[in-house]
Amino acid sequence: MYTQPLNKVTLALEQWINAVVTSKYNPLYYHGALPQFFLWVLFLSGLLLFAYYVPTIDNAYSAEKLINAYTTVEYITHIPFGATIRGIHRYAGDAMVIAILLHMLRVWFTDRYRQYRIVQWLSGIVLLLLVLFIGQTGYYLVWDERSLALTRMTAKSFDVLPIIGEPLKWWFLNGQEITNYTLSNFLFIHIGLSFSLLFGLWIHYVRMQRPVLTPPPVIQFMLFALLSILLLWYPVTSGSMATLTQQPTAFEVDWFFLWPYWLMTQMNLQAYWLTIVTGVIVLCMLPYFVHTKEVEAAEVVTKKCTGCSLCSRDCPYAAIEMVPAPAGSRFKLLATVKSYRCSGCGVCVGACAFDAIDLPNLLDTDLTAKITASAKG
Amino acid sequence: MSDESTTKIITLVCERSLDLRAHVNNLGQLKDLPDVEIVKFPCSGMIQPLMVEAALKSGASGVIVCGCQLGDCYYREGNRMIRERLLGQRPPGLRKTVDRRRVVALWLSRPQAARFISEAKEFIELVSQLDKPGTDVNQSTKPSIDNH
Amino acid sequence: MSKVLWAITILILSTVCVGVVVFMPLAELGLLNSPNSVPLESSTWLQFTGIQNLVKFGRISLLTLTHGMQESPNFQYYAYFFFLGIALMLASVALIVIGHEEPQEKTVLPRKK
Ligand code: SF4
Ligand code: SF4
Numbered sequence: 001m002y003t004q005p006l007n008k009v010t011l012a013l014e015q016w017i018n019a020v021v022t023s024k025y026n027p028l029y030y031h032g033a034l035p036q037f038f039l040w041v042l043f044l045s046g047l048l049l050f051a052y053y054v055p056t057i058d059n060a061y062s063a064e065k066l067i068n069a070y071t072t073v074e075y076i077t078h079i080p081f082g083a084t085i086r087g088i089h090r091y092a093g094d095a096m097v098i099a100i101l102l103h104m105l106r107v108w109f110t111d112r113y114r115q116y117r118i119v120q121w122l123s124g125i126v127l128l129l130l131v132l133f134i135g136q137t138g139y140y141l142v143w144d145e146r147s148l149a150l151t152r153m154t155a156k157s158f159d160v161l162p163i164i165g166e167p168l169k170w171w172f173l174n175g176q177e178i179t180n181y182t183l184s185n186f187l188f189i190h191i192g193l194s195f196s197l198l199f200g201l202w203i204h205y206v207r208m209q210r211p212v213l214t215p216p217p218v219i220q221f222m223l224f225a226l227l228s229i230l231l232l233w234y235p236v237t238s239g240s241m242a243t244l245t246q247q248p249t250a251f252e253v254d255w256f257f258l259w260p261y262w263l264m265t266q267m268n269l270q271a272y273w274l275t276i277v278t279g280v281i282v283l284c285m286l287p288y289f290v291h292t293k294e295v296e297a298a299e300v301v302t303k304k305c306t307g308c309s310l311c312s313r314d315c316p317y318a319a320i321e322m323v324p325a326p327a328g329s330r331f332k333l334l335a336t337v338k339s340y341r342c343s344g345c346g347v348c349v350g351a352c353a354f355d356a357i358d359l360p361n362l363l364d365t366d367l368t369a370k371i372t373a374s375a376k377g
Numbered sequence: 378m379s380d381e382s383t384t385k386i387i388t389l390v391c392e393r394s395l396d397l398r399a400h401v402n403n404l405g406q407l408k409d410l411p412d413v414e415i416v417k418f419p420c421s422g423m424i425q426p427l428m429v430e431a432a433l434k435s436g437a438s439g440v441i442v443c444g445c446q447l448g449d450c451y452y453r454e455g456n457r458m459i460r461e462r463l464l465g466q467r468p469p470g471l472r473k474t475v476d477r478r479r480v481v482a483l484w485l486s487r488p489q490a491a492r493f494i495s496e497a498k499e500f501i502e503l504v505s506q507l508d509k510p511g512t513d514v515n516q517s518t519k520p521s522i523d524n525h
Numbered sequence: 526m527s528k529v530l531w532a533i534t535i536l537i538l539s540t541v542c543v544g545v546v547v548f549m550p551l552a553e554l555g556l557l558n559s560p561n562s563v564p565l566e567s568s569t570w571l572q573f574t575g576i577q578n579l580v581k582f583g584r585i586s587l588l589t590l591t592h593g594m595q596e597s598p599n600f601q602y603y604a605y606f607f608f609l610g611i612a613l614m615l616a617s618v619a620l621i622v623i624g625h626e627e628p629q630e631k632t633v634l635p636r637k638k
Contacts (some may be wrong), residue, residue: 015489
């Protein structure tokens with residue numbers, strides 16, 4: 001398998017971490033829970049920021065007291081702990097991208113992304129794209145010069161798309177051009193899509209029994225501590241307020257979220273879209289590049305199954321469903337394997353005390369015979 | 378017991394955890410310790426407590442169960458399942474009559490073969506003392522570490 | 526064998542944690558920003574105990590660590606989070622140390638009576 005050397009590297013790294021903090025606290029054993037943790041941090045800090053935010057680009061209220069998106073962000077930055085909450089919100093986003101990349105690399109390196117895990121892999125890609133886009137809309141909301149430049153670049157990039165380009169741009173700007181409605185649309189996208197992440201996560205988790213959703217408190221403390229300590233070194237900043245009549249030329253790039261804009265400046269827009277779409281397609285195709293033998297799903301011996309549902313409780317992939325037993329059976333329930341979910345791991349075989357479920361290519365009776373033979377021999 | 382002088386140990390091992398290929402002969406025994414027989418499983422979660430009982434009943438002196446590091450199972454939860462089953466925290470468990478001292482579980486990742494061999498030696502030592510005729514069977518030779 | 530050593534480490538760590546937690550409200554009050562804003566009666570106490578100097582020292586060393594922070598009007602809030610972070614870090618280290626068990630690489634079955 002072509003991921004073998006990568007798997008070795010991962011294992012070596014994990015063993016080293018185990019030696020330091022024991023397997024109980026190894027963050028690599030909670031790699032899926034790390035982005036989820038940052039998501040909660042983002043929701044909470046985002047809620048606090050939302051309380052002060054006014055999504056308009058110009059003075060919607062009165063000529064003297066300018067209240068718009070930019071000034072509310074400024075205001076947040078100056079109230080007690082406002083700047084720090086803003087910082088937490090921004091850096092938790094960056095940290096989430098790092099955590100997602102870590103998660104992705106680990107499942108790829110350890111060959112845990114194919115076959116019966118395909119739904120997780122594909123939904124994971126969608127979630128990653130969503131997170132990137134949500135993060136970018138977060139940068140529009142500040143409404144400084146960078147936001148304006150990003151908004152214009154995005155709108156322009158939609159222009160080159162055939163057919164869907166025009167409506168997309170209309171949807172994005174919420175009209176023909178940048179107005180107050182644009183910013184309220186950005187706020188809606190930012191928050192609305194964040195909640196749609198939860199739906200995506202449901203699909204991401206639906207094929208797993210007992211998904212690991214929270215890292216142990218110690219790791220949570222550590223991660224939050226890292227965020228809070230880094231804040232002091234890199235306080236968040238914004239540029240000067242956006243003015244629609246000017247075109248800002250340069251801005252700082254957050255490499256975790258804004259790299260597509262860097263890409264845009266390196267090539268023409270057609271090539272940009274081609275790169276992005278090809279990249280996503282390659283990611284989606286990754287599981288199909290490796291050919292290994294088909295998984296042989298576990299099979300229930302209908303006559304022996306007592307319907308105790310131990311196997312269905314233990315199956316790590318939620319692949320066993322208990323259905324009403326056929327008429328005439330002595331028992332109420334019967335285990336059935338959803339073969340498209342089954343990994344062929346055999347955990348159900350270990351769970352069944354009645355020898356009623358089998359891996360077709362590796363019968364437990366054969367294994368027991370082998371064990372008894374070698375014990376006697 | 379077929380042979381009084383040997384202490385047969387059956388090792389039930391997940392093929393994704395320990396990489397014992399370099400240490401096993403074609404009979405499925407450890408080269409250094411031919412009394413240790415290796416039986417491979419796709420995942421340690423597939424091991425039935427019944428299999429452990431079968432091994433002991435047919436004359437093995439001890440059983441080593443081996444899966445991946447806890448927290449790292451290729452099939453997500455297999456090693457945790459068998460651990461809880463052996464500890465009696467998850468059905469099906471071991472029968473009451475099974476001598477718990479003759480069963481040990483190791484959670485080792487692929488590169489940890491050396492650790493496995495030293496643990497196996499220690500276990501053979503322990504079990505062969507249990508096998509000695511005349512020893513008080515109820516006296517544990519080693520204080521057992523309680524894992525919750 | 527090293528139980529005593531562990532106990533001492535934990536004691537030191539927890540003292541530091543408590544110290545930091547006491548220190549944090551000072552940061553929140555803005556004491557880190559301007560020692561003059563301390564109420565008079567507590568300022569004598571602070572001078573008496575020398576905490577004020579400690580605060581000053583902490584502030585200066587933090588500023589030197591993070592050059593460029595001088596202009597920030599929000600220094601005390603960042604400092605608060607900094608200490609919160611340090612406290613959390615220490616707490617997690619302490620938790621790891623206290624909760625330390627044999628590395629879970631071996632499970633010996635408990636004997637039934
Ligand atoms: S554990 Fe065995 S007997 Fe129980 S429901 Fe599953 S297949 Fe049937
Ligand atoms: S082999 Fe059994 S436990 Fe494993 S995924 Fe298939 S049905 Fe579930």
